[in-house]
Amino acid sequence: MALLNFGGVEEHVITREEFPLKKAQEVLKNETIAVIGYGVQGPGQALNLSDNGFNVIVGQRKNSKTWDKAKNDGWVPGETLFEIEEACEKGTILQYLLSDAGQISLWPTVKKHLTKGKALYFSHGFGITYKERTGIIPPDDVDVILVAPKGSGTSLRRMFLEGRGLNSSYAIFQDATGKAKERVSALGIGVGSGYLFQTDFRKEVFSDLTGERGTLMGAIQGIFAAQYEVLRSNGHSPSEAFNETVEELTQSLMPLVAENGMDWMYANCSTTAQRGALDWWKKFRDASKPVFEELYSEVAAGNEAQRSIDSNSQDDYREKLEEELKELRDSEMWQAGATVRKLRPENN
Numbered sequence: 001m002a003l004l005n006f007g008g009v010e011e012h013v014i015t016r017e018e019f020p021l022k023k024a025q026e027v028l029k030n031e032t033i034a035v036i037g038y039g040v041q042g043p044g045q046a047l048n049l050s051d052n053g054f055n056v057i058v059g060q061r062k063n064s065k066t067w068d069k070a071k072n073d074g075w076v077p078g079e080t081l082f083e084i085e086e087a088c089e090k091g092t093i094l095q096y097l098l099s100d101a102g103q104i105s106l107w108p109t110v111k112k113h114l115t116k117g118k119a120l121y122f123s124h125g126f127g128i129t130y131k132e133r134t135g136i137i138p139p140d141d142v143d144v145i146l147v148a149p150k151g152s153g154t155s156l157r158r159m160f161l162e163g164r165g166l167n168s169s170y171a172i173f174q175d176a177t178g179k180a181k182e183r184v185s186a187l188g189i190g191v192g193s194g195y196l197f198q199t200d201f202r203k204e205v206f207s208d209l210t211g212e213r214g215t216l217m218g219a220i221q222g223i224f225a226a227q228y229e230v231l232r233s234n235g236h237s238p239s240e241a242f243n244e245t246v247e248e249l250t251q252s253l254m255p256l257v258a259e260n261g262m263d264w265m266y267a268n269c270s271t272t273a274q275r276g277a278l279d280w281w282k283k284f285r286d287a288s289k290p291v292f293e294e295l296y297s298e299v300a301a302g303n304e305a306q307r308s309i310d311s312n313s314q315d316d317y318r319e320k321l322e323e324e325l326k327e328l329r330d331s332e333m334w335q336a337g338a339t340v341r342k343l344r345p346e347n348n
């Protein structure tokens with residue numbers, strides 16, 4: 001493992017240099033990797049693994065649009081595409097990539113086929129961390145490992161096709177075979193990770209739930225909405241409010257932050273913007289930190305997990321979700337966004 005310095009703190013990470021694809025192929029040459037579930041992560045991981053030369057099959061329930069999607073992506077029924085149970089039987093490594101609620105309901109079927117020496121692989125620590133709530137308790141004689149790409153399965157695939165890699169965390173919950181470390185490292189490289197950083201199942205799920213509720217999705221929408229509303233209530237047009245709140249951030253500034261960091265972006269904008277950003281960021285940090293503290297303790301107490309399990313396992317989950325998404329989509333801010341996107345020169 002490479003020892004790298006992250007802002008003064010040293011961390012051991014796995015890189016492609018030290019764990020090249022060739023080594024990963026050697027480690028997994030006798031394994032059949034069954035990717036169970038073909039939602040968002042399933043396609044990204046299965047296609048990348050297959051293109052990287054691993055022996056991959058897909059398990060997906062039939063009579064579903066997702067089955068057709070798998071066929072359209074080139075998986076062949078009876079050869080590389082199977083019903084979930086058949087794939088679990090054939091696989092030596094079961095990549096459990098159903099939705100978190102689906103993992104709970106399919107667990108008895110999957111467990112039946114977790115015979116000695118197989119590996120159970122997750123891309124989220126949820127099922128294992130909240131095992132009292134999910135009932136997912138693996139047998140003692142299988143490896144239980146995790147590779148969690150830090151991004152959507154769509155990005156994982158897209159970046160792979162561009163010759164790039166999405167960073168992932170990895171963890172070992174149970175090493176029954178003595179090979180869990182090399183199995184998880186090889187799978188992490190095989191699915192197309194950039195570099196792999198170590199975590200455990202609990203930390204993965206706590207940071208993931210905090211991140212998606214926080215800066216990645218929940219907090220960012222909250223901050224967008226607050227600023228947009230203040231600008232609109234002070235007489236600014238939708239176009240002005242949207243451009244100053246969202247469009248400039250996503251189109252112009254965040255790509256610069258991604259390339260060179262926040263200080264570089266500040267250094268390369270106007271002196272007026274610089275002064276203001278430097279004066280105000282700490283106020284926003286101090287105002288939002290109590291909300292983040294509350295969020296983290298709700299996650300750590302398991303309350304957020306329970307809310308997800310309860311709502312995702314309802315039969316009308318998708319309809320209710322659509323209503324909530326519609327509310328966002330129909331808001332003036334995102335309607336303005338749709339118009340602004342249409343006006344981008346590349347869309348004309």
Ligand SMILES: NC(=O)c1ccc[n+]([C@@H]2O[C@H](COP(=O)([O-])OP(=O)(O)OC[C@H]3O[C@@H](n4cnc5c(N)ncnc54)[C@H](OP(=O)(O)O)[C@@H]3O)[C@@H](O)[C@H]2O)c1
Pocket residue numbers: 036037038039040041042060061064065066067096097098099100101102103105106123124148149150151152153154
């Ligand atoms: N979304 C991401 O990019 C992302 C990123 C990092 C980690 N992860 C983790 O990766 C795992 C998979 O996430 P995902 O977002 O890819 O999931 P998803 O899109 O919600 O997965 C849907 C898959 O689960 C199947 N499924 C759901 N309920 C089922 C049931 N009761 N019986 C049989 N099949 C069922 C679906 O089949 P049908 O289509 O037939 O319903 C589909 O194949 C999760 O642990 C997630 O936390 C996801």
